[in-house]
Amino acid sequence: MSKIEWTEKTWNPVTGCTKISEGCKNCYAERMAKRLKAMGLKKYRNGFNVTMHTESLCDPFKWKKPCMIFVCSMGDIFHQDVKNGFVLEMFNVMKDCPQHTFQILTKRPVWLWCYDGELPVNVWVGVTVENQQKFNRVLLLKRAKATKKFVSIEPMLGPININLTGIDWVILGGESGPGARPIKIEWIRPIRDQCIDKGIPFFFKQWGGINKKKSGRLLDGREWNEMPRVE
Numbered sequence: 001m002s003k004i005e006w007t008e009k010t011w012n013p014v015t016g017c018t019k020i021s022e023g024c025k026n027c028y029a030e031r032m033a034k035r036l037k038a039m040g041l042k043k044y045r046n047g048f049n050v051t052m053h054t055e056s057l058c059d060p061f062k063w064k065k066p067c068m069i070f071v072c073s074m075g076d077i078f079h080q081d082v083k084n085g086f087v088l089e090m091f092n093v094m095k096d097c098p099q100h101t102f103q104i105l106t107k108r109p110v111w112l113w114c115y116d117g118e119l120p121v122n123v124w125v126g127v128t129v130e131n132q133q134k135f136n137r138v139l140l141l142k143r144a145k146a147t148k149k150f151v152s153i154e155p156m157l158g159p160i161n162i163n164l165t166g167i168d169w170v171i172l173g174g175e176s177g178p179g180a181r182p183i184k185i186e187w188i189r190p191i192r193d194q195c196i197d198k199g200i201p202f203f204f205k206q207w208g209g210i211n212k213k214k215s216g217r218l219l220d221g222r223e224w225n226e227m228p229r230v231e
Helices: 028-038 084-095 110-114 136-142 185-198
Strands: 009-011 068-071 101-106 123-128 148-153 169-173 202-206
Touching: 101 148, 110 136, 123 136, 123 169, 136 148, 169 185, 185 202
Parallel strands: 009 068, 068 101, 101 123, 123 148, 148 169, 169 202
Antiparallel strands: none
């Protein structure tokens, strides 16, 4: 089981990434990859350098019980160093495992804009948007041929003026861990309220900070754990 609140399992045929925007500054996956390399795990022998793991491609076939699977939690499936053929192999696996729902989250949605084909119906596609400057990622996401499209505003680093029409789910949270940057409630409420107005499921993941457990997940007195319905 995954410790990520909005999924059940993680699947990592691709690990590693490179920083491309402010949200990457304190990347949790980079810290974890370096830790796993120091522990001697073979899969992370390259640390956080982009690496394709053919041996992991078939993992979803081993999971018989239908579940929610976060794809590439330790990297970015659409990184420029990931071969296009390998990405298509991953999509073939997802298509051949219709019992599962796959969640793809990227900071590089240009691949989706360039892709002509229909994505498998059991694949949800999302983009990370940490501030107003990265709003263009949402515009590219809206053009994707996906059953479900979602936006992850985490870490939220400033107010974001965003039109969520055409978006099926919003995840929002503050940054956690060493060097965590603050989040303000006045940034969060307009996003949450727009989700309520448009009937979009809203998931508030965390306030974050150095001690995210202590900060908790309550927003205006309640937890927000809404998710789209699995088709």
